[in-house]
Structures are given as C-alpha cells and as structure tokens.
Amino acid sequence: MPRFDNPIEYQLAAEAAAALGRSGRLLRKALDALEKYDRDVLARARRADPVIRSGLVASAGEAFWGYVVQREALGLLDPEYIAKEYGVPPEVQQAMGPKTRSREP
Numbered sequence: 594m595p596r597f598d599n600p601i602e603y604q605l606a607a608e609a610a611a612a613l614g615r616s617g618r619l620l621r622k623a624l625d626a627l628e629k630y631d632r633d634v635l636a637r638a639r640r641a642d643p644v645i646r647s648g649l650v651a652s653a654g655e656a657f658w659g660y661v662v663q664r665e666a667l668g669l670l671d672p673e674y675i676a677k678e679y680g681v682p683p684e685v686q687q688a689m690g691p692k693t694r695s696r697e698p
Contacts, residue, residue: 657681
C-alpha cells in the first residue's frame with residue numbers, strides 16, 4: 594500500500610479509486626445491456642429495433658470513453674487492454690466518445 598505524507602493525498606487517491614470503480618461498473622452495465630439485447634433478439638424474445646440497438650451501442654461507447662478517460666487521468670494509458678479485458682465489441686470501440694446532444698430548432 595502506498596504511503597502518503599499528506600492525509601489529503603490519501604483522500605484524493607481514495608476518490609480516484611472510487612471514480613474509477615464507478616466508471617468500470619457503468620461500462621460493464623452498458624456492455625451487459627447490449628449483450629442482453631442481442632441475445633434476446635437472437636432468441637426471438639424481442640423484435641430487433643435498430644434505434645434501440647444504436648442507443649445501446651452509443652451508451653456503451655460513452656461508458657467505454659468515460660472509463661478510458663478515468664484510467665488515463667491516473668496514468669494508465671491502455672485502452673486496448675480495457676477493450677480486451679471487458680470484451681468491448683469493435684462497434685462500441687468505434688462509437689467511443691462523449692454523448693452527443695441533438696440540437697433542437
């Protein structure tokens with residue numbers, strides 16, 4: 594366990610670890626939702642809807658981006674490792690990025 598000379602450093606490290614954990618859980622949840630959707634469509638438990646699936650891919654891409662950003666902030670520069678470890682599909686990797694908002698007229 595690292596030693597911190599300043600108690601604030603310990604609190605900052607704890608917050609960073611907690612944020613990283615939240616980001617990882619959000620990524621896992623988004624990937625699981627996409628996987629469940631695909632599984633349900635394949636099993637004919639639900640109808641395929643390209644709009645719903647596109648939204649799930651976009652959400653997973655945003656979660657992947659958020660997790661990568663959190664790790665990079667901690668000096669962990671390894672998005673390929675994350676993609677492999679979490680089983681991030683190529684289409685989600687391509688959708689990686691912050692949520693875009695549509696402009697209303």
